[in-house]
Amino acid sequence: MPRRAAAISAMPRLRRLTRAELPADTAALARWLIGKTIVHDPSSADWGDAAGAGGRLAGRIVETEAYLPGDAACHAFRGPTRRNRALFLERGHAYVYFIYGVSFMLNVSGGAAGTGAGVLLRAIEPLDGIAAMQANRGTARLRDLARGPGRLARALQIDFALDGIDLCGRGARLWLGNAVRETGAIGTSLRIGISKDAHRPLRFFERGSPFVSGTRRLNGG
DNA sequence: AGTGCGATTGACT
DNA sequence: GTCAATCGCACTA
Numbered sequence: 001m002p003r004r005a006a007a008i009s010a011m012p013r014l015r016r017l018t019r020a021e022l023p024a025d026t027a028a029l030a031r032w033l034i035g036k037t038i039v040h041d042p043s044s045a046d047w048g049d050a051a052g053a054g055g056r057l058a059g060r061i062v063e064t065e066a067y068l069p070g071d072a073a074c075h076a077f078r079g080p081t082r083r084n085r086a087l088f089l090e091r092g093h094a095y096v097y098f099i100y101g102v103s104f105m106l107n108v109s110g111g112a113a114g115t116g117a118g119v120l121l122r123a124i125e126p127l128d129g130i131a132a133m134q135a136n137r138g139t140a141r142l143r144d145l146a147r148g149p150g151r152l153a154r155a156l157q158i159d160f161a162l163d164g165i166d167l168c169g170r171g172a173r174l175w176l177g178n179a180v181r182e183t184g185a186i187g188t189s190l191r192i193g194i195s196k197d198a199h200r201p202l203r204f205f206e207r208g209s210p211f212v213s214g215t216r217r218l219n220g221g
Numbered sequence: 222a223g224t225g226c227g228a229t230t231g232a233c234t
Numbered sequence: 235g236t237c238a239a240t241c242g243c244a245c246t247a
Contacts (some may be wrong), residue, residue: 065228073228083243100229101240107228120228150229193228 014177017170026110026117030066035183059124061121063205072196096163125211173188
């Protein structure tokens with residue numbers, strides 16, 4: 001394994017969120033996740049040359065969308081398949097899928113086992129492993145590293161290998177962490193990029209955050 | 222086995 | 235603002 005320079009991390013120590021802390025209602029979960037952290041600790045074999053301390057990639061969640069049971073826009077709407085089975089796991093599991101032949105998307109499953117609901121993570125504010133995220137994304141602009149769900153997954157090195165893992169599992173390499181600072185006011189809007197059940201106000205974001213995707217109109221000015 | 226399309230992105234006018 | 239890329243999946247037959 002290559003030697004690497006010790007990196008100084010200004011990151012506060014993160015605490016793993018337990019499943020009991022996650023709201024059982026998926027729309028509530030989507031709102032609650034704003035301000036929390038998402039952390040990926042890839043295996044050392046997957047560390048890039050620009051990896052941060054311990055190879056860690058982490059960010060503050062600033063934008064989410066909820067996909068609910070009975071919601072035609074939810075991938076679980078037509079029942080379980082091989083692709084969407086992770087949505088039916090108890091809340092707090094990762095659902096990863098590939099879209100447009102281009103992008104991976106990272107979701108957190110919601111509700112009780114068998115429910116078929118989840119929360120799409122649409123944007124994060126980069127916190128740790130920023131140099132690695134810049135390498136993963138091919139840009140240095142902090143604001144562009146993870147603004148949008150496909151970019152978020154690319155920055156965090158998310159792919160099918162993480163589909164179905166328990167984010168609340170002991171020692172999980174992808175996990176949810178506590179908020180590192182006070183969370184700002186939370187805005188609500190329609191979900192982005194869907195055609196079915198498009199009228200539901202199930203997108204949540206931290207108001208004023210430059211790391212949020214979407215238009216000025218959706219983001220309330 | 223073939224078809225249509227999607228919870229997007231990046232390049233371009 | 236517009237638009238093509240690209241492929242896994244669900245659906246039809």
